[in-house]
Amino acid sequence: IPDCMRVWGIDSGVRHFVGGSDYGTVRCATFMGREILRKSLAGRTKLPAVTGDVSHVVHVPPSLLAELRSELPESLLGSEFVSKYGSHGDPITTIAPDTRYAVRESTGHPIGEHHRVSVFESMLRAAGSAGSASAVGSKTELELLGELMYQSHASYSTIGLGSDATDLIVKLVRSRGPASGLYGAKITGGGSGGTVCVMGDASPLAEASLQQVLADYQALSGHEPYVVIGSSAGALEFGHLRIRFE
Incomplete structure (x- = not known):
C-alpha cells in the first residue's frame, strides 16, 4: 500500500456468517x-x-x-x-x-469483482514499482480506487449479501466525500455483516473523519464498532500453534 494511503477495518458488530x-x-x-x-x-x-x-x-x-x-x-x-x-x-x-x-x-458478481480487484491491484503495483506513491498519489486516482470499492459493495447488495449495518457504514463514509480524506468503503469476505474496509489518505483529516464515522455509526445503530488497523507480523515472527486431531 502506498505511503499516501491508509486502510481501516470497521467491525459492524453484526455477525459475519457465510454458512447460511x-x-x-x-x-x-x-x-x-x-x-x-x-x-x-x-x-x-x-x-x-x-x-x-x-x-x-x-x-x-x-x-x-x-x-x-x-x-x-x-x-x-x-x-x-x-x-x-x-x-x-x-x-x-x-x-x-x-x-x-x-x-x-x-454470475455477474464474481466476474465484475475479479475485474475490479485486478484493476485495483495493478494501480497499487504500479505505485510500488515506481518506488513512490506517484502512481496512486493524486486525489483523482484515490477517487478511482474508492469508486471500485463502492462498486464492489453495491454488487454484494445486488446479490443479497449486504446488510443494513454495513450499508450504513459505507453510507456514512461516502456522504463525507473525498474532501474528508475518506475515498472508499466496501463490505468484506462473504458479506452479510462483518467488517467494512475503509480507504483514505494518510492525513490527520482522514483520521478525524473516520472517528466521526465511528461515532455516528454507534449513535445510529446502537453497535459499538471495533477498528482494525494495519496487520500482524505474521506467523514467522509471532510464532504459531499446532493443533492435532486424533
Whole structure:
C-alpha cells in the first residue's frame, strides 16, 4: 500500500456468517451460471476466445459477459436447471429443486469483482514499482480506487449479501466525500455483516473523519464498532500453534 494511503477495518458488530442459506444459494446460482456460459460458449465461433475452459467463471471478461448476458436467465428453479443442464459442477452446494436462483446477478458478481480487484491491484503495483506513491498519489486516482470499492459493495447488495449495518457504514463514509480524506468503503469476505474496509489518505483529516464515522455509526445503530488497523507480523515472527486431531 502506498505511503499516501491508509486502510481501516470497521467491525459492524453484526455477525459475519457465510454458512447460511443466502451465501450457499448465491454460490449455487453462480455455478449454474458458469455451466450455462460454458455450454453457450461451446456453441459459438464468432465470439472472442476466453482464457482457459471457463473452469472458473472469472475466465469470462466483463465485456464478453455483456454480450452473453441474455443467455443467463434472471432466475431459474433448481429443477429447471437440472432438467436442462444436469449438474452445476460444484462439490460444495446442492441444487434444491424448489428454490429459485438469481442466476444472472450471481454470475455477474464474481466476474465484475475479479475485474475490479485486478484493476485495483495493478494501480497499487504500479505505485510500488515506481518506488513512490506517484502512481496512486493524486486525489483523482484515490477517487478511482474508492469508486471500485463502492462498486464492489453495491454488487454484494445486488446479490443479497449486504446488510443494513454495513450499508450504513459505507453510507456514512461516502456522504463525507473525498474532501474528508475518506475515498472508499466496501463490505468484506462473504458479506452479510462483518467488517467494512475503509480507504483514505494518510492525513490527520482522514483520521478525524473516520472517528466521526465511528461515532455516528454507534449513535445510529446502537453497535459499538471495533477498528482494525494495519496487520500482524505474521506467523514467522509471532510464532504459531499446532493443533492435532486424533
